[in-house]
């Protein structure tokens with residue numbers, strides 16, 4: 359599973375939409391990891407006043423994470439691969455391209471977002487075409 363060289367990668371049209379997805383995903387994952395911790399602090403807090411603060415933080419974290427996921431869904435329905443017209447951020451049960459990248463324990467879409475953060479490029483999971491975020 360080697361990342362294709364930069365020179366073969368095409369630019370993705372209107373890559374700003376992908377940057378939005380990247381930052382919403384970052385917010386969502388922070389919420390996913392913060393939620394159990396905040397919930398734990400809420401349940402095991404002795405002082406009722408402080409407990410109320412933890413409860414508010416837990417609820418806020420839940421709403422923020424759910425809102426981020428909803429926005430990712432709404433933006434993701436509009437983003438299609440320019441070559442194969444596949445909705446790259448929607449979950450599909452079809453067979454993926456052999457060149458599509460998938461990290462262990464992560465989904466294809468999450469792997470794409472991680473690749474955007476690490477390499478600034480990604481591979482379409484349907485047609486296997488490498489894209490880059492920058493020109």
Ligand SMILES: [Zn+2]
Pocket residue numbers: 439440441442443444482483484485486487
């Ligand atoms: Zn594609």
